[in-house]
Amino acid sequence: MLKQIEGSRAIAETVALCRPEVICAYPITPQTHIVEALGEMVRTGELAPCAFMNVDSEFSALSVAVGASVAGARAYTATASQGLLYMAEVVYNAAGLGLPIVMTLANRAIGAPINIWNDHSDAMALRDAGWIQLFAADNQEAVDLHVQAFRIAETLSLPVMVCVDGFVLTHAVERVDLPSQAEVDAFLPAFKPVQVLDPDAPMTIGALVGPEAFTEVRYLAHRKLSSALELVPQLAAEFQERFGRGSGGLVHGYRLGDAEIVLVALGSVNGTIQDVVDAWRAAGRRVGALGICTFRPFPADAVRTALESARQVLVIDRNLAPSSGGVLATDVRAALPDQNQQVRAVIAGLGGRAITRPVLERLLEQATRGAVEPLHFLDLDRRLADGGLERIS
Amino acid sequence: MSDLENGAARVRFYQTGTFTVGNRLIDPALRTVQAAPDRPNALTSGHRACQGCGQALGARYVLDAAMRATGGRLVTVNATGCLEVFTTASPESAWQVPWMHSVFGNAAPVAAGVAAALAVKGKQDIRVLAQGGDGGTADIGFGPLSGMFERNDDVLYVCYDNQGYMNTGVQRSSATPPTARTATTPALGAEPGNTFGQGKNLPALAMAHGIPYVATASVADLHDLEAKILRAIPMRGARYVHVDVPCPLGWGHAGDETIQVARLAVESGLFPLFEWQAGAITGRTQIRRRVPVDACLRLQRRFAHLFDGSEASRARLARLQGIADANIERFGLAAEETRS
Numbered sequence: 001m002l003k004q005i006e007g008s009r010a011i012a013e014t015v016a017l018c019r020p021e022v023i024c025a026y027p028i029t030p031q032t033h034i035v036e037a038l039g040e041m042v043r044t045g046e047l048a049p050c051a052f053m054n055v056d057s058e059f060s061a062l063s064v065a066v067g068a069s070v071a072g073a074r075a076y077t078a079t080a081s082q083g084l085l086y087m088a089e090v091v092y093n094a095a096g097l098g099l100p101i102v103m104t105l106a107n108r109a110i111g112a113p114i115n116i117w118n119d120h121s122d123a124m125a126l127r128d129a130g131w132i133q134l135f136a137a138d139n140q141e142a143v144d145l146h147v148q149a150f151r152i153a154e155t156l157s158l159p160v161m162v163c164v165d166g167f168v169l170t171h172a173v174e175r176v177d178l179p180s181q182a183e184v185d186a187f188l189p190a191f192k193p194v195q196v197l198d199p200d201a202p203m204t205i206g207a208l209v210g211p212e213a214f215t216e217v218r219y220l221a222h223r224k225l226s227s228a229l230e231l232v233p234q235l236a237a238e239f240q241e242r243f244g245r246g247s248g249g250l251v252h253g254y255r256l257g258d259a260e261i262v263l264v265a266l267g268s269v270n271g272t273i274q275d276v277v278d279a280w281r282a283a284g285r286r287v288g289a290l291g292i293c294t295f296r297p298f299p300a301d302a303v304r305t306a307l308e309s310a311r312q313v314l315v316i317d318r319n320l321a322p323s324s325g326g327v328l329a330t331d332v333r334a335a336l337p338d339q340n341q342q343v344r345a346v347i348a349g350l351g352g353r354a355i356t357r358p359v360l361e362r363l364l365e366q367a368t369r370g371a372v373e374p375l376h377f378l379d380l381d382r383r384l385a386d387g388g389l390e391r392i393s
Numbered sequence: 394m395s396d397l398e399n400g401a402a403r404v405r406f407y408q409t410g411t412f413t414v415g416n417r418l419i420d421p422a423l424r425t426v427q428a429a430p431d432r433p434n435a436l437t438s439g440h441r442a443c444q445g446c447g448q449a450l451g452a453r454y455v456l457d458a459a460m461r462a463t464g465g466r467l468v469t470v471n472a473t474g475c476l477e478v479f480t481t482a483s484p485e486s487a488w489q490v491p492w493m494h495s496v497f498g499n500a501a502p503v504a505a506g507v508a509a510a511l512a513v514k515g516k517q518d519i520r521v522l523a524q525g526g527d528g529g530t531a532d533i534g535f536g537p538l539s540g541m542f543e544r545n546d547d548v549l550y551v552c553y554d555n556q557g558y559m560n561t562g563v564q565r566s567s568a569t570p571p572t573a574r575t576a577t578t579p580a581l582g583a584e585p586g587n588t589f590g591q592g593k594n595l596p597a598l599a600m601a602h603g604i605p606y607v608a609t610a611s612v613a614d615l616h617d618l619e620a621k622i623l624r625a626i627p628m629r630g631a632r633y634v635h636v637d638v639p640c641p642l643g644w645g646h647a648g649d650e651t652i653q654v655a656r657l658a659v660e661s662g663l664f665p666l667f668e669w670q671a672g673a674i675t676g677r678t679q680i681r682r683r684v685p686v687d688a689c690l691r692l693q694r695r696f697a698h699l700f701d702g703s704e705a706s707r708a709r710l711a712r713l714q715g716i717a718d719a720n721i722e723r724f725g726l727a728a729e730e731t732r733s
Contacts, residue, residue, distance in 0.1 A: 021513045022506060051509040055502060056540030063499035063537065067470065067506025070493055073513055075506070089496050097495070197468040197491040197507060199519055204486035206471075206494035208478055 001178050007139040007169040008033030010176045011104060014143045016047045017184040018102075018150045020076040021191075022068035024053040026061045028083040029116045030166035031106040035078055058083035062090040062103070069099040070205060072196040074150065077101070080166055081108035084122045088129070095130030096221070097206060098194070100153035100160070102146065103131075107267065107318075108166040109351040117352020118166040120266060120318040123295070124327045130221055132160040132228050133296040134248065135266040139169050139176050141293070144247030147179060148235050150188050155235075156228060157194045163295075165268040167352070179243060187242055225297050232294050250299035252291040253306045255281055259288030261367050262307055264332055265316035266292050269348075269355050273316070276360045287364060292328070300335035307332075312342045312367055316378075318349045325375045348378035355379075425615050426457045433460035433489065435467075440487035441479040445648025447638030447655060448476055448553045451612045452524065455551050455636070456490060458619040459522050462626035466519045468507060469493070472500035472529030475560040476553065498533035500525045505546035512547065520626055521547065527554040527568035531593045542602035545630040549622075552595060552633070555640035563643040567593045570663075571716070572709050573695045575643070580698035589712060599633040600669055606632040607669040608676075612639070613656035614666065617678060621668060637664045645694025657689035662717035665724045679728045680721065686714045 003010070012034050015023075023042065025035035042052035051068075055061045058079050065075040079087065084105060094101050105123055109115040123133055132152060136142035142164045149160040164170055195205060209217055229250065236249035254274050256262065263273045270291040280287045290306050292299070307313055313336070317326025324330070329345030336343060346363065349355040359379045366372050426432050435456035442449035459467050468491040471477045477494045480487040495503045504523035511519050525534055530552040541548060557575050558564040565575040565587055572586040580586050599607045606625050610618040618636060625632040639654040641647065646654050658664040661684050668676035687710060690696040699706045699713075721727050 022509045024506070024509075049513045049515075051513050053505070053509060053544065055544075056536055059499065060502040060505075060537045060540050063495060063502035064506035064509065066495050066499070067503035067508075068510040069506075070503075071468070071507040071510035071514075073510035075510075090499060093495050197493055199466050199468065199491055202489055202491045204481055204488050204492050207481035207483040207486060209483045213483065 001180065003176055003178055004173060005176050005178075006033065006171060006173045007142060007164065008171065009037050010139055010143050010178060011146060011164065011170075012037030012041070013178055014146045015076055015104075016041050017179060017181055018147060018188055019074065020047075020050055021073035022051045022053070022064065022075045024055050024061045024064040024068075024075075024077050026055050026058045026079070026083065028058070028080050030108060030170045031078045031080045031083070031104065033170065034104055034106070058087040059090060062087040062094060062101070065101045065103070066090060066094050066097065066099055069094075069101050069193070070097070070195070070197055072191070072193045074191045075101045076103070078104035078106065080106040081110055081122045084126055085110065088126060091126050091129045091131065094159045098157045098224075100150075100157050100191070102149045102153055103159065103161050104146070105161050105163045106166040106170045107163050115351040118168050118318070119350045119352070120163070121320070123161065123163045124319040124321075127296055127327065130158070130225060131296060132156075132158055132225065132232075132294070133163060134160065135163045135293055135295055136165075136169060137252065137268060137270040137291050137293070139172060139174055140245070141247045142169055143176055143178060144239065144243070144245070147184055147187060148239055148248045151235055152228065152231060154191055155231060156224060158224060158228070163267065168268045177245070183243060187239065228294070228297050229299055248293055250292075250294045250302040251306055252293060254289040254291065256288040256290065256306055256309065258286055258309055260286045260309065260311045261314065261364060262288045262290055262310040262312070263314050263316060263360070264290045264292065264307075264328070266295055266328060267318065269316055269318070272355060272357060273360060276357050276364065279357075279361070280364060285364075295328070298331050298335070300331070303332060303335045307336060307341065310341060312344065312372075314344050314346050314363060314367055314372065316346050316348050316355065320347050320350060344372045344374060344376055346372070346376045346378050353379065425454070425619055426461050433457045433465065435460050435488065435490045436480065437487050437489060439485075441482060442475070443642050443648070445641040445651045446475075446479075447612045447640060447651045448526070448555060449479070450651070451553050451618065451636045451638045452476055454612075454615050454618050455524070455622050455634070456522070458622040459520070459549070459626055460490065462623045463520045467491070468519060468521055470495070470500050470504040470507060470521070470523045472525030472534055473497035474526040474529050476524060476526065478560055497529055499537055500529060501534060501538040501541035501548065501550055504548040504550070505541050505544070508547040517547075520549070523548050523550045525550070525552055526560070527552060527556060527595070528558045528566045531567045531595050535593075539598075539602065542599060542604050542631045542633070545604060547629055547631070549625050549632045549634065552635045553638045554595070554635055555638050555643060557640070557643050559640045559643040567591070568595065572699060572713065574698065575695070585698045586695070596633070596635045596669075599635075602631070603672065604631040604633060605629070605670065608633075609635045609637070609664065609666050611637040611655045611659050611664060611666060613637075613652055613659055614678065617666060643695070645697070646692045650692055654689060654692050657684055657692070660684045661686045661689045662721040662726060663689060663713075665720040665726055667724050674724065677724050677726055680726050681728050683721075683727065686710065686717050
């Protein structure tokens with residue numbers, strides 16, 4: 001059903017359609033509207049049977065989800081930024097235990113300096129925790145990814161993080177086609193856990209593993225997470241068949257045929273990027289775009305295939321790994337063994353700085369002249385930066 | 394004074410000083426679950442605990458009592474710590490109950506999540522028991538435990554208090570008593586061992602949350618420990634049982650002195666045994682044979698520096714005696730007081 005709706009509300013209504021049984025949350029901007037809406041639905045009885053737990057921290061929030069999941073319930077939570085870091089130990093643990101928890105991450109910067117606005121530092125910090133990480137390009141995809149996330153998680157028995165740009169998506173009101181309960185039920189069967197705490201079949205979960213088997217356990221985790229590279233596109237295709245729209249999958253190529261310069265990005269900035277590509281294509285310039293939806297596991301083969309024609313790859317990294325560059329660019333570079341393809345890490349949109357069309361067009365102009373450095377800071381206020389450099393040098 | 398304190402010949406019985414040895418002399422209904430031929434053995438033998446481990450003993454009685462109380466409808470969640478490490482070295486497991494471990498500080502919220510899931514699924518006949526050591530309870534897991542208490546989640550949380558981080562090599566926790574020597578509070582300097590005036594009183598903190606049930610127990614009185622678990626299990630909401638479990642490794646007493654040390658802690662007033670329900674003390678174990686704190690501390694090498702005969706050490710012993718006396722006063726543990 002088409003609705004003019006806030007992103008957070010749309011996500012909450014979709015999560016509700018997925019019939020979660022335990023929802024727990026600790027408030028952090030910009031995640032709050034999602035869990036507020038779910039809390040209300042549990043109170044009204046609209047979402048039953050389901051428990052909604054207000055907990056003392058994000059560490060406890062994910063711990064409750066771990067307990068609920070291990071007892072066989074479909075568990076959901078949402079967080080952002082500092083909250084994700086505060087629960088980091090349990091983030092790794094949930095993946096190690098193979099618990100199919102779904103968590104929305106309303107992407108936000110990490111302090112200091114404290115900043116409540118959007119970038120991808122949070123998701124990047126926990127990228128190697130063993131979760132599947134999906135990035136939504138818009139609120140329609142945010143909604144659709146949540147339906148797919150529960151199915152992916154429960155098929156593989158692995159947790160899934162659905163990354164949604166804070167404010168840009170969570171607080172944006174736009175037109176979204178919400179699925180019906182019948183459609184979701186047909187796509188997402190009831191949760192059948194692979195391991196559960198059950199007095200009728202006692203099991204020890206979370207045992208100590210020593211050097212004689214730890215490497216093998218980690219190897220299996222690698223293989224299992226990597227297998228999502230097959231499942232995710234399969235489910236995206238099935239989703240398209242049932243729901244009539246393409247959402248999710250590994251990557252979204254946009255006007256890549258013969259493109260020499262390609263902009264690569266995660267999340268909502270892909271909309272702006274596609275507008276810029278359209279404008280440049282209209283002027284006969286050979287540019288294209290590649291949106292990456294599945295960031296973990298990293299779809300190296302799909303990225304390599306999509307970027308076949310590219311001579312210059314501009315990776316928009318909404319994060320900064322100080323002294324090394326952009327996290328996404330590092331992965332893209334590793335996926336492109338051809339030395340003739342130049343990969344540029346473009347650090348952009350940190351802490352809510354808008355990535356606008358004029359800024360991206362300036363970047364493309366520079367790229368045309370071959371003037372983008374390997375590590376490029378987009379839209380950097382030189383005067384402000386140089387003043388700071390003087391003080392610290 | 395017993396022969397033991399007089400330094401005379403030792404009588405070496407397993408669980409010396411408990412009623413276990415004399416089980417055959419008492420009414421079958423009053424015997425410990427361990428004496429029953431159909432005991433659940435929730436924690437089987439063959440685990441890797443140190444000889445004389447108070448926690449292994451305490452956990453076995455807690456779990457078996459809980460199994461009896463629930464008819465086997467029990468699931469457990471364990472914090473990181475000795476109990477977790479010595480029972481679950483993969484591919485072996487000493488647990489015959491459904492058992493899980495997540496991380497150090499989250500036994501309480503994981504258990505709360507399990508309880509919430511069971512409630513949603515209409516399986517409230519299955520009871521949830523969380524276990525942790527004093528570090529996992531008083532320190533790293535305290536915030537989440539406090540959350541579990543204030544929400545009144547349907548979990549029985551059992552803390553096995555061995556007064557320090559024994560699994561990592563005997564470091565100080567906020568449950569380490571004053572003057573105790575640990576790897577991070579050496580018996581050196583102006584104030585040797587752990588500092589006076591620090592530390593948390595966990596049972597008091599649990600009571601401050603107004604949860605339905607709080608009790609202390611000791612491996613020196615396993616009947617009492619079992620009785621408290623049996624009472625706590627059927628209650629709904631957050632319940633807390635704090636068990637004193639001496640650690641031969643960390644405390645520096647012999648493996649066969651665990652029960653004796655625990656008993657002397659009770660009889661000196663250092664570890665008061667009581668029960669608290671709905672805002673009031675409802676039970677206490679009165680001390681019939683009161684002993685000075687020295688009797689308990691002298692057996693433990695972590696307090697050896699208190700017995701160097703110096704004036705300062707005597708003063709410290711007097712302060713510890715004061716703490717024990719205050720406990721006896723506060724909980725009304727002196728037997729003669731109740732006769733009046």
